[in-house]
Amino acid sequence: MKKIWIDLDNSPHVPFFKPIIAELKKRNYSVVLTARKCSQVCELANYWGLQYKQIGRHYGKNKILKVVGLLIRSLQLVQVVFKEKPDLSVSHGSRAQILISALTRVPNILIFDYEFVKWPPFVRPLGVIIPEVVRNSFSNKHSFMILTYPGIKENVYTSSLIEDSSIITQLGIKTQNMIVTLRPPASDAHYHNSESDILFAAVIDFLSCKPDLSIILLPRNPKQEKFVRQKWPVLFKNRKIIIPQKVVDGLNLIWQSDLVISGGGTMNREAAALGVPVYSIFRGKIGAIDKYLADSGSLELLETVDDVNKIRLSRRQKLMKPASNHRITLNAIVDEIVKMVK
Numbered sequence: 431m432k433k434i435w436i437d438l439d440n441s442p443h444v445p446f447f448k449p450i451i452a453e454l455k456k457r458n459y460s461v462v463l464t465a466r467k468c469s470q471v472c473e474l475a476n477y478w479g480l481q482y483k484q485i486g487r488h489y490g491k492n493k494i495l496k497v498v499g500l501l502i503r504s505l506q507l508v509q510v511v512f513k514e515k516p517d518l519s520v521s522h523g524s525r526a527q528i529l530i531s532a533l534t535r536v537p538n539i540l541i542f543d544y545e546f547v548k549w550p551p552f553v554r555p556l557g558v559i560i561p562e563v564v565r566n567s568f569s570n571k572h573s574f575m576i577l578t579y580p581g582i583k584e585n586v587y588t589s590s591l592i593e594d595s596s597i598i599t600q601l602g603i604k605t606q607n608m609i610v611t612l613r614p615p616a617s618d619a620h621y622h623n624s625e626s627d628i629l630f631a632a633v634i635d636f637l638s639c640k641p642d643l644s645i646i647l648l649p650r651n652p653k654q655e656k657f658v659r660q661k662w663p664v665l666f667k668n669r670k671i672i673i674p675q676k677v678v679d680g681l682n683l684i685w686q687s688d689l690v691i692s693g694g695g696t697m698n699r700e701a702a703a704l705g706v707p708v709y710s711i712f713r714g715k716i717g718a719i720d721k722y723l724a725d726s727g728s729l730e731l732l733e734t735v736d737d738v739n740k741i742r743l744s745r746r747q748k749l750m751k752p753a754s755n756h757r758i759t760l761n762a763i764v765d766e767i768v769k770m771v772k
Contacts, residue, residue: 437507454767539557582703712731
């Protein structure tokens with residue numbers, strides 16, 4: 431039985447790889463799973479019942495520490511390679527896995543949907559799997575194999591939405607209130623632009639003065655939670671802003687919301703895939719996927735503080751789950767993965 435090693439490097443990778451793992455096992459492939467302690471990766475993996483080995487952690491925003499952390503985690507992953515002897519390694523952008531796969535000569539497939547992604551110098555994957563809409567924007571300077579799939583990566587798992595409106599009452603929110611789910615920018619990421627922080631603050635100021643409106647805030651880490659609680663203590667005291675005290679089903683939370691505002695790409699695209707109004711305060715390089723969603727009217731980009739006034743506040747009618755090309759996108763990705771297993 432061929433063995434595939436998947437590394438969960440960031441929280442969006444958990445729901446994305448969950449159906450991929452199930453499909454690979456269905457096709458009689460063995461899967462080895464590792465996870466980095468970062469942005470609730472392990473908490474989400476536990477929530478969804480995934481069996482994994484935790485290896486490494488996030489080392490913060492400092493660039494030197496990021497490099498040190500990359501090297502440390504890469505060395506820690508050596509034990510996985512020696513013990514499991516995988517036939518192929520796969521991730522959605524795990525630099526540590528790319529590096530150690532190159533050093534141990536394990537064929538590596540990199541999945542990504544952001545054409546400006548970077549990986550460690552002097553190493554490269556065997557091939558990449560990207561959305562078809564990204565293909566023309568991606569410069570293949572290294573001349574490796576490029577494989578594509580239809581749709582966006584969020585199509586792989588948005589069909590798994592389990593509707594449960596009780597999450598709103600569990601959070602202590604009045605049912606008549608408008609619900610806005612808000613995700614801060616990835617302030618520790620290498621691609622972070624401080625303009626996103628300015629927009630984030632402007633969004634909170636804009637929403638906080640609206641009556642009968644509740645903000646469900648999803649900070650990325652304890653440091654970020656501490657910061658927002660200290661900056662807007664009154665909004666927390668009067669429960670204008672609510673932070674869930676445990677991991678929640680992100681898709682269901684988006685579905686129960688009237689609109690979503692996020693400083694990161696994944697939650698924006700999840701909302702767009704579900705047909706929920708969504709505004710992006712991401713101010714890094716805008717990728718082909720977000721441009722595609724913006725051009726189609728599924729996503730609105732907020733670029734300046736004045737743009738915050740464009741946010742339309744109205745209750746959303748939750749009629750039915752949107753149609754999904756789940757199987758098409760899922761099967762296309764898995765088909766490309768298994769082609770590369772030697």
